[in-house]
Amino acid sequence: MTTARDLATVTARQQIRWGYVVALGLAFTVGLNVWVLHAELYTGAANIAGGNPPVPVLLALTLLLPARRWLKLTDAELVVFYLFACFALLPTTYGGVRAFFPTLTAPFYYTAPDNRLKEFGALLPDWWLPKDTAIVRGFFEGMDGRVPWGEWLPALVRWTFFFVALWAIGFGAATLLAPLWLVHERLNFPLAQLPLQMVQGVEGRSFFAVRLVWCGIVVGMLPTTLMGLCSFFREVRRFWNLAPYLTDRPFHALQPLMIFPLVEGIGFGYLVPQEVLLSVWVFYCVLKLLALVGVGIFGWEAPTVMSIGDSFPFPHAQSVGGYLTMAVLLLWRGIRQRAWHAQPLPTALLLAGSLIATVWMVVSGMAAPMAVAYWLMLTLFVVTYARIRAEVGMPYSWVYPYGAPRDVLHYTFGITGLLQMGGVRSLVLLSGLFWVARHFYLNLNGAYAADAVKLAAETLLPLNAVTLLSFAGMMAGLWAAFVSHLTAYYRRGANFLEGAPGTADYRTYVAAQDYRLLSNLLNKPTPPDKWRIGFTVYGALATFALAHLRRWVPTFPLHPLGFPLAYAYSHHCPYWFPTLLVWAIKGLILRYGGMRLHRRLVPLFLGIALGHFLMTGVIWGGIMYPALRHKLPFPLRIVFE
Numbered sequence: 210m211t212t213a214r215d216l217a218t219v220t221a222r223q224q225i226r227w228g229y230v231v232a233l234g235l236a237f238t239v240g241l242n243v244w245v246l247h248a249e250l251y252t253g254a255a256n257i258a259g260g261n262p263p264v265p266v267l268l269a270l271t272l273l274l275p276a277r278r279w280l281k282l283t284d285a286e287l288v289v290f291y292l293f294a295c296f297a298l299l300p301t302t303y304g305g306v307r308a309f310f311p312t313l314t315a316p317f318y319y320t321a322p323d324n325r326l327k328e329f330g331a332l333l334p335d336w337w338l339p340k341d342t343a344i345v346r347g348f349f350e351g352m353d354g355r356v357p358w359g360e361w362l363p364a365l366v367r368w369t370f371f372f373v374a375l376w377a378i379g380f381g382a383a384t385l386l387a388p389l390w391l392v393h394e395r396l397n398f399p400l401a402q403l404p405l406q407m408v409q410g411v412e413g414r415s416f417f418a419v420r421l422v423w424c425g426i427v428v429g430m431l432p433t434t435l436m437g438l439c440s441f442f443r444e445v446r447r448f449w450n451l452a453p454y455l456t457d458r459p460f461h462a463l464q465p466l467m468i469f470p471l472v473e474g475i476g477f478g479y480l481v482p483q484e485v486l487l488s489v490w491v492f493y494c495v496l497k498l499l500a501l502v503g504v505g506i507f508g509w510e511a512p513t514v515m516s517i518g519d520s521f522p523f524p525h526a527q528s529v530g531g532y533l534t535m536a537v538l539l540l541w542r543g544i545r546q547r548a549w550h551a552q553p554l555p556t557a558l559l560l561a562g563s564l565i566a567t568v569w570m571v572v573s574g575m576a577a578p579m580a581v582a583y584w585l586m587l588t589l590f591v592v593t594y595a596r597i598r599a600e601v602g603m604p605y606s607w608v609y610p611y612g613a614p615r616d617v618l619h620y621t622f623g624i625t626g627l628l629q630m631g632g633v634r635s636l637v638l639l640s641g642l643f644w645v646a647r648h649f650y651l652n653l654n655g656a657y658a659a660d661a662v663k664l665a666a667e668t669l670l671p672l673n674a675v676t677l678l679s680f681a682g683m684m685a686g687l688w689a690a691f692v693s694h695l696t697a698y699y700r701r702g703a704n705f706l707e708g709a710p711g712t713a714d715y716r717t718y719v720a721a722q723d724y725r726l727l728s729n730l731l732n733k734p735t736p737p738d739k740w741r742i743g744f745t746v747y748g749a750l751a752t753f754a755l756a757h758l759r760r761w762v763p764t765f766p767l768h769p770l771g772f773p774l775a776y777a778y779s780h781h782c783p784y785w786f787p788t789l790l791v792w793a794i795k796g797l798i799l800r801y802g803g804m805r806l807h808r809r810l811v812p813l814f815l816g817i818a819l820g821h822f823l824m825t826g827v828i829w830g831g832i833m834y835p836a837l838r839h840k841l842p843f844p845l846r847i848v849f850e
Contacts, residue, residue: 227674230286231681233273234293238685241265242693245301248835250697253708256847257831258302260473261604261656262400264826266294267819270407274417285668287408289678292664295657296679297686300372303716304606304648306690309368310348311703311713311720312644313338317345319721325728332637334573338364349713351702356695365691369684371569375645376683377562378588379654383595384672385555386543387662390599393546398663399480399602400656403815405667411812421809425476425816430824432472433847437829440845447847448783459505463497465781472825474787476818477604479795479811485601486792488771493785496524496776523744524776528610529617530748531773536589538756539596554673563588575638576631579618583639586614587651593773595655599663601770604818605784606649610777614646615639617745620738624730633731640727647719654683708838748772 241258244265249257257265270291273282282290300306316330317340330340339345339360347357390396407416416422436445449468455461478486499522503509509521519525543549549556563584570580594609618627618639627636645651658679665675697706706714713721755769775782798807825847838844 224283225285225289225670227289227678230282230289231293231678233290234297234682235685237265237269237290237294238297238682238689241298242301242689244831246693246697248831250694250706251701251708252835252838253706253714256303257826258298259606260822260826261606262403262660263295263298263302264822266291266298267403267407267822268827269294270404271819271823274407274415284408285670288404288664288668288670291404291408292657292661292675293678293682295660296376296654296682297689299650299653299657299683300687300690301693302650302653304650304653306687306694307714308644308648308650308716308719310694310698311717312641312723314345314348314703315717315720316724317342318349319724324725325731326724328633329637329640329724329727332574332634333641336364336367337573337641347702348698349703349717351705352699354696354700356699358695361695369687370565372683372687373680374562374565374569375651376654376680377558378566379591379595379651380658380676380679381555381557381559381562382588382592383555383598383655383658384662384676385548385552385559386539386592387595387599387659388552388666388672389543389546389548390596390659391662391666394600396599397480397482397602398599398660399477400598400604401660401663402480402602402811403477403818405664406812406815407819409667416812419812421813422816422819425813425818426820426823428813429472429476429817429820429822430828432470433821433825433829436845436847437833440841440843442843444843445845459501462500462503462505466497467781467783468786469783471605471784471787472821473604473818474784475791475794476814476816476821477602478787478791479814481601481603481788481791482768483792483795483799484766484768485771485774486788486795487766488768489775490785490789490792491767492772492775493782496522496780500780519779521740523741524779524782525610525613525616526620526741526744527748527751528773528776529613530745530750531752531769531776532593532609532613533586533589533745534749534752535596535756535769535773536592538753539592540589554676558676559588570638570642573638573641574634576635579627579631579635579639582618583615583642583646586617587645590614590646591652591655594652595659597770597774598656598659601774603774603784606653608774608777608784609649609652610773610779611649612643612647615643616646619730619735620741621745623737624734625736628731628734636727636731640723643723644716644720647723648716748776 245257260267270287273280273287273290276282277287313333316326316333320327320330333340339357341360344357344360347355391398410416411419411422436447439445447469451466451468452464455463455466500520503521566587567577567580567584570583571577575583590609590613597603597608622630624636627639661675661679662672664670665672703717704711704713706717712718752769752772755765755767755772758765758767759769775785778784795807798810829845830847834841834845
């Protein structure tokens with residue numbers, strides 16, 4: 210028997226002009242890369258391809274909405290454009306190819322008598338990159354825009370398979386489990402709500418016809434507007450640093466302690482469950498209390514040797530334990546619900562991507578056990594990251610312990626154990642692929658895939674078509690990013706990328722520093738780190754206990770995802786204050802206005818997030834600051850977390 214929903218689904222599929230919408234997406238991709246090239250890569254004046262959801266995609270959607278009648282775009286077609294644009298944007302972000310290229314070239318350029326980088330460069334496979342000295346020097350110092358495409362193209366074609374594998378792992382893992390989260394657990398997918406309401410409207414009215422939306426946009430624009438105006442007269446900082454007030458013992462152990470008034474955290478934080486908001490700032494306070502007692506009073510400190518660089522009580526290690534435990538629990542639940550039977554395509558994608566990535570590492574020369582271990586860590590992390598996106602919707606990219614999927618191997622086995630497992634070559638290759646663990650390309654693939662499940666369900670899009678769409682967007686964005694970034698490297702040089710004064714951009718610094726760290730570790734191999742192993746186990750047990758407490762006592766106020774989130778950014782967590790603030794605001798609204806007032810104010814807070822993104826990422830960051838940066842006595846560059 211055919212239901213009304215079935216008929217609506219068929220009608221929606223027939224109405225979508227896939228080629229037309231993809232053409233709009235391709236035009237967006239080209240325009241985005243031209244914009245990023247001039248306003249971000251050349252000058253460092255903006256963080257255009259940032260934000261969660263991504264600012265340029267929200268801008269494009271905002272511009273398409275008034276023209277939708279003229280372009281005859283349906284709700285489903287606007288969502289198709291949004292999804293294509295999200296996956297096309299990912300390689301262009303500073304966690305995409307901008308993090309990938311320096312890990313290939315850094316060992317050759319930063320060779321010095323006091324390090325082993327020359328040896329490391331020789332151990333990288335010849336088919337990874339062109340190793341010609343002039344080509345590498347031109348990458349860092351510029352070659353008047355003459356990109357040696359003949360040497361780079363074969364390597365980029367080969368690397369495309371690895372990027373496809375990362376997409377398949379992230380997209381496959383998220384779309385395998387997210388339908389269960391949507392149907393059985395009825396998760397809210399908070400970050401999908403803004404594009405959804407922009408497309409579908411609010412209570413039968415156009416999104417931009419709602420007064421509360423415009424009130425929110427004005428409120429969201431105010432902080433950056435005021436900071437921008439003040440930057441004409443004095444230096445403006447985006448945060449308040451409390452360290453100068455915490456210099457005496459034992460309070461010095463509370464450093465670093467900073468307050469970031471992140472406006473996007475207020476806007477989207479309104480959609481985050483109260484227990485998660487409470488958990489994040491409470492656990493961060495627990496972290497500082499442990500540091501005060503352990504370091505400030507008892508002086509418990511361990512040497513910092515890992516790239517994560519955190520100290521007692523090792524928040525990154527605790528977050529690792531939480532991330533891994535949540536992933537295992539989520540996968541076990543998926544196995545019990547036989548997720549692979551309901552979602553054969555995501556299962557195939559996950560398996561194929563895992564096989565390609567692992568074989569790639571082994572063929573490159575990495576020992577098979579190390580390759581499998583690294584793949585496993587990356588996959589488990591993306592599962593938890595996708596769950597955070599679906600249930601919590603924190604509007605930040607760095608909500609995972611950055612670098613930890615690789616560093617957990619360092620401190621669990623020790624450099625001595627890894628040398629026995631795979632030798633120096635395997636460790637060098639692990640550093641050559643460190644960008645996958647350190648930056649967010651893989652994790653955001655999973656996050657956008659989770660959003661895609663929600664958006665597809667709301668607009669009756671077939672998930673198989675969405676899969677093909679995301680693949681097309683990723684491929685278009687990847688090659689557009691290859692072209693724009695190599696153009697920037699060989700015109701300005703990595704040493705001057707993003708306006709750097711000859712010292713290279715931050716991603717290049719991270720890559721070079723990681724190779725130097727490996728050089729030091731090989732000169733003095735370290736055993737397994739019992740401190741970090743212990744706190745990883747503690748984080749795992751704490752998260753496991755919280756998860757079961759939530760099952761046994763549904764009203765328990767703390768959430769298991771709040772634990773790894775609070776510690777993901779180590780001691781520097783920038784979002785503890787926004788979560789505290791929005792928790793208090795939302796609590797007052799619920800207490801005195803109930804759920805009715807809470808629902809009525811959703812457009813206001815979505816408007817706050819949108820206004821902040823448009824003012825910070827587009828008007829100030831993408832237009833005004835690039836034009837005025839050399840005229841401003843106190844430049845103000847704002848980067849999305």
